[in-house]
Amino acid sequence: MQSSIHRLVVLALDGVYPFELGIAHRVFDEMPDRYEVVTCTPDGRPVRSSSDFRVAPDHGPEALERADTVVIPPFDLRLLNDGLPATATALARIRPGARLVSLCTGAFLLGAAGLLDGRPATTHWALADTFRRMFPRVTVDPDVLFIDDGDVLTSAGAVAGVDLCLHLVRRDHGSELANSIARRCVIPPWREGGQAQYIEQPVPAAGTSGTAATREWALAHLDRPLTLADLAAHAGMSSRTFARRFTDEAGVSPGRWVVQQRVHQARRLLETTDLSVERIAHDVGFGSAVSLRQHLNALIGVAPLAYRRAFRTTA
Known part of the structure; x- marks a missing residue:
C-alpha cells in the first residue's frame, strides 16, 4: 500500500514565500492515501521566510532522494549571486525520473541549475524579461498560468501555483478528483485565460472607457x-x-x-x-x-x- 503513495518534497530556500510554501500541503494533503508531502531545506537547518518568521522543517536534503516530485517555491533571488552551493548539492540528490515543479520565481533555481535549457517555462510576468536575459536557452512564455513539459512543470505567480498543483492531481488521477479537491479548497478547478490578464495595464482615462x-x-x-x-x-x-x-x-x-x-x-x-x-x-x-x-x-x-x-x- 505504501509503495502506491506518491511522495512530494517541497524544497524551502532562504527567503521562501509562505503562501507558495504551503500550496502543495494544502492541495495534496487532501489525499493522504495517494500523496505524502514533506518539506525540507538544502542543509536541514531552518530558513528565514519572506515574512517575519523562520521555517524549521523536520527534514533535510536526504528527503529529496525518495521524492517522486520536487516542488520549489519562490525564494530570495539574491541567493543566486552566491551560487547556491548547498542547494546545488541538494539538487544532485534527486533521483533520475523525479518530477520537478517550480512555483512562481522558483523557476529561477531550475534555470540556474540548467534544468530548463531547451525547454518551455514560465514564471511571474513581472520578472519574465529578467528570467529571459539570465537564461537565454529557456523559451519563456509569460502569458500562461503554468506549463507542463512532462517531467518539468513551471507556474506563474502566487495562485497560479494552486492551478498547477490541481493540474498535477488531474494528470495523476483525473478531473473528478481534481474537481473534488478544488471544491474542498473553495477554489475553481480551472481558471480561464493566462497571466496576461493580470499584467498591469494603464487605467483608461476618464471618459475614454x-x-x-x-x-x-x-x-x-x-x-x-x-x-x-x-x-x-x-x-x-x-x-x-x-x-x-x-x-x-x-x-x-x-x-x-x-x-x-x-x-x-x-x-x-x-x-x-x-x-x-x-x-x-x-x-x-x-x-x-x-x-x-x-x-x-x-x-x-x-x-x-x-x-x-x-x-x-x-x-
Missing part, C-alpha cells in the same frame, strides 16, 4: 455571431477604437474574450443541464458540436462529454 455595457450585451447574446463590427456598432465606436479600448479594459482582444465567454457558458451548461452537446454549441454561439469540441479542447484540453462526466453537478 465604454465597452462594459457592450460586454454585458454580448453576454446576453452569445448565440449571435458577435463580430468585431457588431460589438463596435453597439458601443458606437469604430472597430479600431473599440478593439483598442476593449483590450485596455478587458486585458484580451474582443475576439478572444467572446470565445472565452462562450466556453465558460458551455461549461456551465455541461455541468448543470442535460442539453445535448449540439444544442449547447448552438446556444453559446459556436454553431456546431465540432466547433465547441475544438474550442473546449484548445482552452482546457478536454472534450465536452468527458468534461460533463467529470464535472456534472448532481443533486
Whole structure:
C-alpha cells in the first residue's frame, strides 16, 4: 500500500514565500492515501521566510532522494549571486525520473541549475524579461498560468501555483478528483485565460472607457455571431477604437474574450443541464458540436462529454 503513495518534497530556500510554501500541503494533503508531502531545506537547518518568521522543517536534503516530485517555491533571488552551493548539492540528490515543479520565481533555481535549457517555462510576468536575459536557452512564455513539459512543470505567480498543483492531481488521477479537491479548497478547478490578464495595464482615462455595457450585451447574446463590427456598432465606436479600448479594459482582444465567454457558458451548461452537446454549441454561439469540441479542447484540453462526466453537478 505504501509503495502506491506518491511522495512530494517541497524544497524551502532562504527567503521562501509562505503562501507558495504551503500550496502543495494544502492541495495534496487532501489525499493522504495517494500523496505524502514533506518539506525540507538544502542543509536541514531552518530558513528565514519572506515574512517575519523562520521555517524549521523536520527534514533535510536526504528527503529529496525518495521524492517522486520536487516542488520549489519562490525564494530570495539574491541567493543566486552566491551560487547556491548547498542547494546545488541538494539538487544532485534527486533521483533520475523525479518530477520537478517550480512555483512562481522558483523557476529561477531550475534555470540556474540548467534544468530548463531547451525547454518551455514560465514564471511571474513581472520578472519574465529578467528570467529571459539570465537564461537565454529557456523559451519563456509569460502569458500562461503554468506549463507542463512532462517531467518539468513551471507556474506563474502566487495562485497560479494552486492551478498547477490541481493540474498535477488531474494528470495523476483525473478531473473528478481534481474537481473534488478544488471544491474542498473553495477554489475553481480551472481558471480561464493566462497571466496576461493580470499584467498591469494603464487605467483608461476618464471618459475614454465604454465597452462594459457592450460586454454585458454580448453576454446576453452569445448565440449571435458577435463580430468585431457588431460589438463596435453597439458601443458606437469604430472597430479600431473599440478593439483598442476593449483590450485596455478587458486585458484580451474582443475576439478572444467572446470565445472565452462562450466556453465558460458551455461549461456551465455541461455541468448543470442535460442539453445535448449540439444544442449547447448552438446556444453559446459556436454553431456546431465540432466547433465547441475544438474550442473546449484548445482552452482546457478536454472534450465536452468527458468534461460533463467529470464535472456534472448532481443533486
